Amino acid sequence: MKKMIGTGTKAVATAVKCANVDVVPGYPITPQTSIMEYISEMCDSGEMNAKFIPVEGEHSAMAAAVAASATGARVFTASSSQGLLYMHEVLHMAAGGRMPIVMVNVNRGVFAPWILYADHSDTMAQRDTGWLQLHCASIQEIFNTTLQAFYIAEKVNIPTMVCFDGFTLSHCTMAFDVPTQKQINQFLPARDVDWFLDVKHPSSFSNISSVDAYVDLRKQLHEDTLKAIDVVKEAASRYSDITGMCNGDTIECYRMEDAETVVFAMGSLADELHLSIDRLRANGMKVGLLRLRLFRPFPKEDIMAVLPENSKVVVIDKAYAYGTDGGALYQELKSALYGERSDVEIYDKVMGIGGQDVTWETMADAISETVEG
Amino acid sequence: MNKKTVKSFRPISWPTKGASAKTGKWRTMRPVIDKEKCIACRICYIYCPEATITPEIEIDYEYCKGCGVCAHECPKKAISMENEVH
Numbered sequence: 207m208k209k210m211i212g213t214g215t216k217a218v219a220t221a222v223k224c225a226n227v228d229v230v231p232g233y234p235i236t237p238q239t240s241i242m243e244y245i246s247e248m249c250d251s252g253e254m255n256a257k258f259i260p261v262e263g264e265h266s267a268m269a270a271a272v273a274a275s276a277t278g279a280r281v282f283t284a285s286s287s288q289g290l291l292y293m294h295e296v297l298h299m300a301a302g303g304r305m306p307i308v309m310v311n312v313n314r315g316v317f318a319p320w321i322l323y324a325d326h327s328d329t330m331a332q333r334d335t336g337w338l339q340l341h342c343a344s345i346q347e348i349f350n351t352t353l354q355a356f357y358i359a360e361k362v363n364i365p366t367m368v369c370f371d372g373f374t375l376s377h378c379t380m381a382f383d384v385p386t387q388k389q390i391n392q393f394l395p396a397r398d399v400d401w402f403l404d405v406k407h408p409s410s411f412s413n414i415s416s417v418d419a420y421v422d423l424r425k426q427l428h429e430d431t432l433k434a435i436d437v438v439k440e441a442a443s444r445y446s447d448i449t450g451m452c453n454g455d456t457i458e459c460y461r462m463e464d465a466e467t468v469v470f471a472m473g474s475l476a477d478e479l480h481l482s483i484d485r486l487r488a489n490g491m492k493v494g495l496l497r498l499r500l501f502r503p504f505p506k507e508d509i510m511a512v513l514p515e516n517s518k519v520v521v522i523d524k525a526y527a528y529g530t531d532g533g534a535l536y537q538e539l540k541s542a543l544y545g546e547r548s549d550v551e552i553y554d555k556v557m558g559i560g561g562q563d564v565t566w567e568t569m570a571d572a573i574s575e576t577v578e579g
Numbered sequence: 580m581n582k583k584t585v586k587s588f589r590p591i592s593w594p595t596k597g598a599s600a601k602t603g604k605w606r607t608m609r610p611v612i613d614k615e616k617c618i619a620c621r622i623c624y625i626y627c628p629e630a631t632i633t634p635e636i637e638i639d640y641e642y643c644k645g646c647g648v649c650a651h652e653c654p655k656k657a658i659s660m661e662n663e664v665h
Binding site: 302303304363399400401402404406407408409410411412413414415416419423426427430 | 580582584585586587588589590591592593594598600
């Protein structure tokens with residue numbers, strides 16, 4: 207184990223190097239750019255033994271990633287905001303083709319108008335592409351989750367997106383621990399390939415299919431996505447056994463003992479919320495934090511297991527679900543609990559849109575105002 | 580790579596006749612060869628994008644999509660495109 211000091215993007219690049227990735231197609235976009243810069247430098251200097259493909263746009267980046275993954279390679283790419291939206295079509299190809307690609311999305315709002323700072327509208331727009339989505343709240347977690355994502359993606363053969371907030375985490379410098387290469391190799395063995403594009407045994411993928419075959423493939427993708435919940439947990443406990451670092455699982459709880467109010471959030475705001483919870487607790491409010499790490503598949507059972515009876519849940523959302531009665535995460539939670547937990551009251555607060563600075567004090571005030579009405 | 584161990588959830592196809600289903604059902608126009616006019620030059624056989632015309636100038640109607648390239652290329656106008664009734 208060694209200590210490094212670096213930004214969120216440096217943590218990603220380090221994890222990608224440690225993961226023995228074979229191919230990295232990349233295109234720069236703020237605030238993800240420095241991930242591609244670090245990786246291309248390492249490929250150039252020979253520090254990283256991977257093929258870096260500088261493509262002409264994000265649609266091509268994901269197309270190259272799918273093609274490389276189909277040859278059996280371990281593939282990584284990264285994007286943000288408009289870049290992710292431009293990839294959208296090929297994201298379906300990656301998931302339907304069952305390519306275990308890992309992509310980091312550094313969250314950033316989308317146009318119009320242009321915005322450089324973080325909210326979750328870019329990843330929420332990819333909700334139904336079939337990709338798994340993990341959301342991080344610290345630089346150490348970014349490092350750990352990027353490594354775990356390869357394990358998860360390759361175990362279920364579903365591409366996996368690791369998301370974290372632009373600038374707040376991508377450009378903020380913190381110390382993080384890096385396990386030894388031996389530990390990482392033990393955690394993440396070489397990709398187990400049951401099929402690849404092979405000139406000796408010609409085959410093609412994503413050819414036109416019959417309706418019956420299409421129905422079966424889609425059903426299988428849906429079922430395998432749900433199975434990924436257990437694989438995420440398995441990856442977390444395996445990583446913790448080998449490295450001693452405990453970052454993983456589908457949710458993270460903070461001061462949930464005897465909580466009557468639960469704050470539900472994702473990403474960097476959820477980290478800041480620790481301070482809000484402490485302050486509200488000091489003021490006598492029985493409040494806890496439930497941070498969602500795994501957005502897709504949605505870990506409904508895990509959430510229901512920790513939500514206290516008759517509790518009030520305040521969702522802090524970093525993206526709108528236009529035309530509904532609130533934010534994207536709020537809709538997800540309501541739909542998961544509908545018909546299962548009528549004892550729980552759910553409120554929504556959309557905050558931090560387009561990188562709007564939200565402090566722990568603002569959130570603490572919003573929580574008490576929402577609950578006390 | 581062993582074909583038998585490839586997992587069933589993958590959208591994979593192996594080289595075989597009609598890997599994507601019987602595409603003849605897509606046809607709205609049917610190419611019909613007039614054997615009287617045909618000089619067996621095999622231009623239609625060369626141009627057919629779906630390889631549904633044999634060197635003996637027989638059309639495989641199970642897979643011919645009716646694109647009409649053969650009729651267009653025939654130097655003797657020996658292939659006519661007729662309305663298809665499935």
